Amino acid sequence: MRYEELMRLAWREALLAFKRAPVLSVLSITTIAFSLFAFGLFGLVALNIRHQLSQLEDRVEIRAFVVDGTNAEATSAALGDIGSFPEVLSAKLVTSEEALVRARKELGEFSDVFEAGILPASIDVKLKPGHNDPATVSAVAGRIKNYDFVDDVRFGEEWVQKLYRIRNIATLAGAVLGLAFAGVAVIIIGSTIRMAVLARAREISIMRVVGATDGFIRSPFLIEGVLKGTLGGLLALLMTWLANTLMGRFVFSAEFFDMKYALAGVAAGAMIGLLGSAFSVGRHLREV
Amino acid sequence: MIRFTHVFKEFPRTGLALQDVSLHVGKGEFVFLTGPSGAGKSTILKLIFLEERPTKGEVKVSGVSSVTIRGRDVPKLRRKMGVVFQDFRLLEDRSVEANIAFALEVTGTAPTAIGAKVSRLLGQVGLASKATSLPRELSGGEQQRVAIARALANDPVVLIADEPTGNLDERATRGIFQLLRDINASGTAVIMATHDLELIRRAECRTIEMNHGQIVFDSAEQVSANPAGGDAL
Numbered sequence: 352m353r354y355e356e357l358m359r360l361a362w363r364e365a366l367l368a369f370k371r372a373p374v375l376s377v378l379s380i381t382t383i384a385f386s387l388f389a390f391g392l393f394g395l396v397a398l399n400i401r402h403q404l405s406q407l408e409d410r411v412e413i414r415a416f417v418v419d420g421t422n423a424e425a426t427s428a429a430l431g432d433i434g435s436f437p438e439v440l441s442a443k444l445v446t447s448e449e450a451l452v453r454a455r456k457e458l459g460e461f462s463d464v465f466e467a468g469i470l471p472a473s474i475d476v477k478l479k480p481g482h483n484d485p486a487t488v489s490a491v492a493g494r495i496k497n498y499d500f501v502d503d504v505r506f507g508e509e510w511v512q513k514l515y516r517i518r519n520i521a522t523l524a525g526a527v528l529g530l531a532f533a534g535v536a537v538i539i540i541g542s543t544i545r546m547a548v549l550a551r552a553r554e555i556s557i558m559r560v561v562g563a564t565d566g567f568i569r570s571p572f573l574i575e576g577v578l579k580g581t582l583g584g585l586l587a588l589l590m591t592w593l594a595n596t597l598m599g600r601f602v603f604s605a606e607f608f609d610m611k612y613a614l615a616g617v618a619a620g621a622m623i624g625l626l627g628s629a630f631s632v633g634r635h636l637r638e639v
Numbered sequence: 640m641i642r643f644t645h646v647f648k649e650f651p652r653t654g655l656a657l658q659d660v661s662l663h664v665g666k667g668e669f670v671f672l673t674g675p676s677g678a679g680k681s682t683i684l685k686l687i688f689l690e691e692r693p694t695k696g697e698v699k700v701s702g703v704s705s706v707t708i709r710g711r712d713v714p715k716l717r718r719k720m721g722v723v724f725q726d727f728r729l730l731e732d733r734s735v736e737a738n739i740a741f742a743l744e745v746t747g748t749a750p751t752a753i754g755a756k757v758s759r760l761l762g763q764v765g766l767a768s769k770a771t772s773l774p775r776e777l778s779g780g781e782q783q784r785v786a787i788a789r790a791l792a793n794d795p796v797v798l799i800a801d802e803p804t805g806n807l808d809e810r811a812t813r814g815i816f817q818l819l820r821d822i823n824a825s826g827t828a829v830i831m832a833t834h835d836l837e838l839i840r841r842a843e844c845r846t847i848e849m850n851h852g853q854i855v856f857d858s859a860e861q862v863s864a865n866p867a868g869g870d871a872l
Contacts, residue, residue, distance in 0.1 A: 557741070561793070
């Protein structure tokens with residue numbers, strides 16, 4: 352049989368299955384959608400945590416305090432050096448006076464406590480995006496500390512490490528829960544395909560008797576699985592978007608998946624549908 | 640064309656269904672398979688169309704052996720056979736013509752050739768006027784005719800009928816049997832399992848009687864052993 356002809360018949364049979372058992376089909380699409388919706392919600396939370404963390408990461412800064420009386424030539428030469436480090440985005444000298452202004456601004460209620468000359472000058476270093484991990488920050492800080500005129504280097508080591516730990520936990524939890532939800536969706540699709548196989552036992556036995564190949568018998572079920580997965584994925588995407596929009600209106604606005612992630616979500620639905628039906632059809636065709 | 644050589648079939652739950660069965664059915668033969676329920680008639684038919692494989696021994700159909708055939712070649716072999724069941728096994732939500740076309744579609748017949756072939760088959764079984772009816776709108780005998788038309792769709796060399804008249808009244812039984820005889824007359828071998836001894840007596844065809852998974856009588860052997868013939872049934 353020609354491939355196009357096989358596909359035409361397989362699609363016809365898959366669509367007929369939807370038409371013959373609309374309630375079962377809607378039920379399975381909805382179940383898949385809810386399972387992917389839960390996955391989508393968690394994905395949204397993970398996305399927003401990552402987004403917030405990356406904003407925090409942009410604020411990671413190395414501050415190297417300069418010994419009092421260091422001459423301007425030495426500091427400007429060091430500024431040039433540090434600015435050319437591959438990881439460094441910018442290096443800026445903050446004089447003692449500027450440090451005082453900044454402190455008074457940041458700690459308004461204690462502004463009268465600070466006196467001129469109490470704060471040391473510093474070189475403030477910002478790192479390029481993607482270089483804010485604890486190891487890189489610590490290595491750059493170590494190199495800066497080697498300058499004779501640098502008294503002390505601060506970069507909130509503990510804070511950077513905590514930030515990274517939170518991000519890693521969020522990523523890991525997202526992956527584990529994502530896999531768990533994907534597993535649940537595979538089982539659900541597998542069960543719906545099992546019901547479909549059993550509901551069409553007579554048709555399958557007839558196909559076998561008249562000499563249909565296993566591939567021919569399987570294809571409509573695989574297409575049905577992919578269709579259910581895709582429709583479930585689209586419905587889940589719609590529900591996640593609605594949830595996100597409602598939350599944005601009544602609680603606080605959050606980031607939503609971009610087109611790439613949204614398509615990947617629907618594609619994941621289709622893939623889950625294909626996997627679920629492939630496992631189920633293989634197993635249950637032997638029973639009928 | 641069909642040869643069983645010392646065939647045993649054992650099912651895990653029900654035990655031995657066939658014991659040392661050897662038989663041969665030639666091209667164009669009409670053979671009745673009879674015996675009480677559980678005698679092994681359906682098992683023999685299932686072994687012919689390879690729904691089951693022998694536990695021991697060999698079944699050969701059109702030169703293809705049950706021992707050496709690969710799973711993926713089974714559908715090709717089945718296309719050389721037509722199978723009819725007592726319960727008709729029609730797709731209830733499809734019309735008569737769609738039921739017959741279905742057998743042609745799944746075996747890869749060109750879509751352009753399907754319409755004409757379905758019409759010819761419906762004419763052959765006497766249901767040309769019922770093409771668009773649904774199975775539930777037909778009588779039992781008519782439904783069995785549809786099943787026979789579907790079984791003939793791929794021009795089989797053998798038609799296997801598992802108690803095809805079991806659900807029919809006497810008149811419908813006669814009609815179906817006559818149809819099977821006509822099919823046989825055009826060169827297709829027919830193997831028909833039945834309990835209907837009256838039908839067997841009247842037909843005077845080769846008869847194989849089974850009991851407890853063994854062949855207890857084969858009129859072909861009886862004739863060769865005793866040319867005067869005999870009435871075992």
